[in-house]
Amino acid sequence: MSDDGRTPVVMVAGLDARATARAAEALVVAGVTLVHHDVSRLSEGVVVATVRSVDLGGEERIAVNELQLEHGCVSCTLRADLLPLLRRLHRRSSVESIVLQLDPTMEPEQVSWAISHVVVADMPGFTDAPAGADVDVRATIACVEEDAWLTAATGDEEMPGSVDDDERTLAQVAVGQVRFADALIVAGCDPAMREPWDSARLMAVLKRLAPNAPTMIELPQRRLTPILMAQLMTAIPDSARRGRVAGPHDPLLDGQPPLDEDCGVRLVEFNSDRPFHPQRLHDAIDSLLDGVVSAQGRLWLASHPDDALWLEGAGGGLRIAAGAPWLAAMEPEERSFEDPARVAMSALRWDPVYGDRHSAIVVLIHRPDGGRIQDALRSACLTDEEMAGGQQLWDTFDSPFGMSHVEPCDDVELPDPTTRSTGERRNP
Known part of the structure; x- marks a missing residue:
């Protein structure tokens, strides 16, 4: 017991x-x-x-x-x-x-x-x-x-x-x-x-x-x-997961994995304080389907200002999913119920206009071409001119990422609704 x-x-x-x-x-x-x-x-x-x-x-x-x-x-x-x-x-x-x-x-x-x-x-x-x-x-x-x-x-x-x-x-x-x-x-x-x-x-x-x-x-x-x-x-160390299900705003490098390359295998990190253009991100996804073991990350999509999207992929398959709200999109009383560690970490990078909104992706590759992934994701972010247009412009962007999903059994909540599927891509 x-x-x-x-x-x-x-x-x-x-x-x-x-x-x-x-x-x-x-x-x-x-x-x-x-x-x-x-x-x-x-x-x-x-x-x-x-x-x-x-x-x-x-x-x-x-x-x-x-x-x-x-x-x-x-x-x-x-x-x-x-x-x-x-x-x-x-x-x-x-x-x-x-x-x-x-x-x-x-x-x-x-x-x-x-x-x-x-x-x-x-x-x-x-x-x-x-x-x-x-x-x-x-x-x-x-x-x-x-x-x-x-x-x-x-x-x-x-x-x-x-x-x-x-x-x-x-x-x-x-x-x-x-x-x-x-x-x-x-x-x-x-x-x-x-x-x-x-x-x-x-x-x-x-x-x-x-x-x-x-x-x-x-x-x-x-x-x-x-x-x-x-x-x-x-x-098994005391810090092990032991059944804990990670949330979309949890650290992406949990457990401090090695960051150096070994046998052509390494982790590629991408971070941006600019949102993604939805169509350009959709086009850039192909870069995450070749030579990749896995990909995980939260996305700030220009056309979806309130919620972080969750990206998860393995091998030649990848999906974009509905994640969880940004702290900046919550009322103050809602933030009081959030994990104190998340609130503290967000405060360190808080932007006076956009709050905690950002994109962070970690990709595990088994063929050494991380620069290609970085370049593709960077080019999918908004340009200076698009940033200047603000949310009023961003709301006009067409998004290929749908937000609706019906579970196979409408009275059973599996899998976790914080990771509902919104889009799937396969390696051609």
Whole structure:
């Protein structure tokens, strides 16, 4: 149990179901319950839920249920089975912790957000509350295939097995799983089958995506054991994310990743106190689709003065999303509810006219052409003449970025509405 009485949860994610299963199984000891939802048949409206429990005496029980869903979406899976199950497991005295073995298509950030925010209602004997009232995400472990992950993370392939309305790419899921991780397991391959340079490039990418995550190499001849997994869990620093979902105004270089180049891999930072011209930004997006592992940032768009837009990309896929209001667009009483750290940092760069409005983007590249990205983004900012025209002129700019989006299930708030999709681009 956590200090506050909640049951600890460890999420294990990864694109390779076998690697994820090995890591999750190695976490199962007395007092641990393993939960796995296989969503490979989601397009049929079927999810197979497996619950494997080992009580404090070492006795094992396995329950397998085939769930029929009304809608083919992960949101329904969370609402219908996983979140209520977590609350029920918390009530069992034999359950000291829970391991969630996530399906390869599932992103731990969305699951963690659902645990904290989606209210589970109409459970007999329970008050209406999120599952986070009963369980606590203690850690997220991401499993990475040494010989396949980087190819997946830099491509534009659609997510295999996804349903028709799932527009995510394989790269977006791969990067999202690693970026949210508190610890990494690299499933190593036969050294004779892989160049040392390729392995070094992979490690350089992982170190910049998850800079504080301890990393363990799983060798083909060395099985994962509960002792090894316990050592990995112990190595997770106190400052780890541990289920915390970052907001659009949080630091983009969280964890202080290395800024130097390694094996052609490096982080490119772009900052501007001028807004983007919406059409020129749309044209410049192509520069973020070639040679890029990931891109994240908040955007000041001239035609959208009140809200920061959120940019997020991986490999050959990128989207622009509705973010959160600028402090300068809030009433004073609204600002009093904001994170004090954000208010303090904004005060350091406050402009007397535009307040905290700015653009900040961090791009992780695996081919050394950062100057091209900087030049493309800089040219998309407003010129001196456009700046002089002010908001009255900026409001006349046509914007290719729509702001409307309909969730697949209108009564389930997944993913976080602060990152609703407004535009998607793929590498041609």
